[in-house]
Amino acid sequence: MRFKELPTPCYLIDEGLLEKNLKILNGVIKRTGCRILLAQKAFSMYTMYPLIGKYLSGTTASGLYEARLGHEEMGKENHVFSAAYREDEIDEIISVCDHIIFNSFSQLEKFREKVFQAGKKVGLRINPECPTQVGHAIYDPCAPGCRLGVTKENFHPDLLEGVSGLHFHTLCQQNSDDLETTLNAVEKKFGPWLSQMEWINFGGGHLITSEDYDIPRLEACIKRMQDKYGLEVYLEPGETVALNAGYLVTTVLDTVQNGIDIAILDTSASCHMPDVLEMPYRPPLLGSGNVGEKPFMYRLSGQICLAGDTIGDYSFDQPLKSGDRLVFGNMAIYTMVKNNTFNGLPLPAIAVKDKDGEYHIVREFGYQDFKMRLA
DSSP states (O other): OOGGGSOSSEEEEEHHHHHHHHHHHHHHHHHHOOEEEEETTTOOOGGGHHHHHHHSOEEEESSHHHHHHHHHHTOSEEEEEOSSOOTTTHHHHHHHOSEEEESSHHHHHHHHHHHHHTTOEEEEEBOOOOOOOSSOGGGOTTSTTOOSSBOGGGOOGGGOTTEEEEEOOOOSSBOHHHHHHHHHHHHHHHHHHHTTOSEEEOOSOBOTTSTTOOHHHHHHHHHHHHHHHOOEEEEOOSGGGSTTOEEEEEEEEEEEESSSEEEEESSOHHHHOTHHHHTTOOOOBTTOBOTTTSSEEEEEEOSSSOTTOEEEEEEESSOOOTTOEEEEESOSTTSTTTOOOGGGOOOOEEEEEOTTSOEEEEEOOOHHHHHTTOO
16 A cells, blocks of 8 residues: 555554664663563554564553553553552452552552452552643642642551552653652652662653653663662653654645635544643644745644634645645654544544555544444
8 A cells, every 4th residue: 555545534653663762662671671661541552562562571551441451462561550440440450460559558458458369569659749840730740739649748658568669650751850850859758668669660751762862861760779779660651652653644625714824634633633732732744844934824723613623833835725635743642542533523544654665554443433432
């Protein structure tokens, strides 16, 4: 299949670019002896799990369904963290996971014995109360009043029996200097108990495969925990695994004018790339420029009825017309996992560009996929 034969809208994963990221992560594993897990909440395209499993240590989940997916499709080490577990799901979660990480001492007390009896590892998430993010409070687990992780004030060392590791996750698309700052706070607040543990989990948010990421500083942080406390170190990034390895291919349906030129696409920010509105951010678009950079400027928008379903303002060398194809970059992560069918908009197809440059459709969606979500 050729590129122009792909249906639109379509998520397109570049296998070669994905493997390039995986090799970078595997290098960290080999040099430090740490273990890196795929955080499925960012990228759970299980067609690619055999490839990912060649380079990473396993998967991590946020609940039962992700836990099952990692267990069934990658079959390597499998961790889970949830803000709270359901009693009708915990037994199955324990059966498919190696590390079960709790968010509170009350949850720990409630389910600890079940985990012990199954011979699995028990972890506890801590909150170092060390915010390092700017402008993304919705994604900041160190924000005041956040429910995620046990703070020092609510930490009970007398209840740590059987807990073999501590977990923290405070970053979002950040570099290793912020990890170092967070690690200092972890040691300051929870240092007396680190030597009692077998492992520590640095969570996700490490943008390791970005060009400006300071990998030597990351590796120094890993070595610090290994050498000082004898801990096995885990990282569970999601975004960095498929960073810049995927695209969203879309077609211009129409152009309209209301003070500015507007192009209506067969995709949607709200339905197919929701982080564009939630973060918010302006996704990269191949062949385009910033406002004023190229002669023809358009506001790119979707089909749905939401007035604010706007992707962003872009400039082009030529006027856009119906039938033109546009390709958004960095669309593998937090897209497929978060998309929806609001207004009955069809889900994008999923395709792969293999290492030989051939295109393959992995999945297409239709009316039944919309209907099955309803009753």
